[in-house]
Amino acid sequence: MSRNREFARQVESAVNGVSGRVRHYADEATDAGHDLLDRTRRVTGKFARRNNGNAQRLRYMAEDFADEATYQYRRLRKQVRRNPGLTLGIAAAAIGSFLLIRHVLRDDD
DSSP, X not given: OHHHHHHHHHXXXXXXXXXXXXXXXXXXXXXXXXXXXXXXXXXXXXXXHTTOHHHHHHHHHHHHHHHHHHHHHHHHHHHHHXXXXXXXXXXXXXXXXXXXXXXXXXXXX
């Protein structure tokens, strides 16, 4: 029974460590997203001053893009908080798929 408890503690510790790293990376992504949003607003402000119909559409598209990025970030962050194990599995599958594709594409045979 004590082995099971120790194993459960180790798994919980590993999941907590990974979820902490995911939160850290998500925070870094947030900072990058905020920087991108600020730059987008500056650029769209320049286009808006021109009073051009195309510039207005471009401005709306840029704002929609920034809003979608913010929404996806918040959605991902909520998923990590609710299901850290599932998130870890998804991340591992994505990394594994990337490595497999890279191996297949670099294979000279």
